[in-house]
Amino acid sequence: MKRIVFAALFLTGCGDFVPIDQANLPAPSSSQKPPTYLTLPGPDPGGGLPFTSLHFVVEGYGTVPQDKAQTVEKIFSEITDETGLYSFKPEENYRVVIYQTQEEFLRKTGQPQWSGGMKTGRGVFTYEQDNVDATLAHEITHIIFGDLLGQEEHKHRWLNEGLAVYIEAHFDRWKRFDDVQAEWHERIHSAPLLTMDAILDFKPYSEKDREVGIWYATVADLTAFLIQNGGNLNFSLFLKALAAGFTPDQALVQAYPGKYASLNELYAVWKGTL
Numbered sequence: 001m002k003r004i005v006f007a008a009l010f011l012t013g014c015g016d017f018v019p020i021d022q023a024n025l026p027a028p029s030s031s032q033k034p035p036t037y038l039t040l041p042g043p044d045p046g047g048g049l050p051f052t053s054l055h056f057v058v059e060g061y062g063t064v065p066q067d068k069a070q071t072v073e074k075i076f077s078e079i080t081d082e083t084g085l086y087s088f089k090p091e092e093n094y095r096v097v098i099y100q101t102q103e104e105f106l107r108k109t110g111q112p113q114w115s116g117g118m119k120t121g122r123g124v125f126t127y128e129q130d131n132v133d134a135t136l137a138h139e140i141t142h143i144i145f146g147d148l149l150g151q152e153e154h155k156h157r158w159l160n161e162g163l164a165v166y167i168e169a170h171f172d173r174w175k176r177f178d179d180v181q182a183e184w185h186e187r188i189h190s191a192p193l194l195t196m197d198a199i200l201d202f203k204p205y206s207e208k209d210r211e212v213g214i215w216y217a218t219v220a221d222l223t224a225f226l227i228q229n230g231g232n233l234n235f236s237l238f239l240k241a242l243a244a245g246f247t248p249d250q251a252l253v254q255a256y257p258g259k260y261a262s263l264n265e266l267y268a269v270w271k272g273t274l
């Protein structure tokens, strides 16, 4: 989930604050109806026709579906380029719903007031707002990460959020990527550096806003470092090894042979760049 409170302060964050953003809910057995979080209502009748693009079905009002279909496809390309997952294709199109107002979004999704967007298993929900492309980028990254990692998704929260914030930074309406990264560094240096253990143990929903902001900046920068320094294709191997159930240390050894033998080693090299 994406928290709009951070948008004004520093960066947007997605805290997985409420269960609806957590795709770790048990899969329904065949005798049960699908849970409601998978069947949230779309726009009001007569709003606009859904637009189907290569990887998405976009719902919204007026020309929003067509307009935003281009954006979400651009986001998809950015994610697959950055992560080296060039041949990745979802089994079925993802659903993107863009409500007209915040009021409609809150009413139909049951999200808390501060939420600017959310995801379910295969759907993204947000509303027409200033920096909506950044929100879409953040949540679509989560969907693809979840799709790729399956059951392993929730073991790697730092990487999931790090990647979402990293991709989001490429779609910020007001700031260039370098400026966003400079803000991450500022935030990281505003407190003692989080240790690797602290990064892994952090539970965004149980911490104070300031600490949450530092954690998001830290995981985003660490992920950016891994992609930019280690290579996109190696990053795709890292994700695939995690999806296969290997530990992060094992996955690093497989994906970055001779480079990083463990998370602690990666952390040490990254720390040297700060």
Ligand SMILES: [Zn+2]
Pocket (backbone or CB within 6 Å): 001, 002, 013, 014, 015, 016, 138, 142, 161, 164
């Ligand atoms: Zn998030």
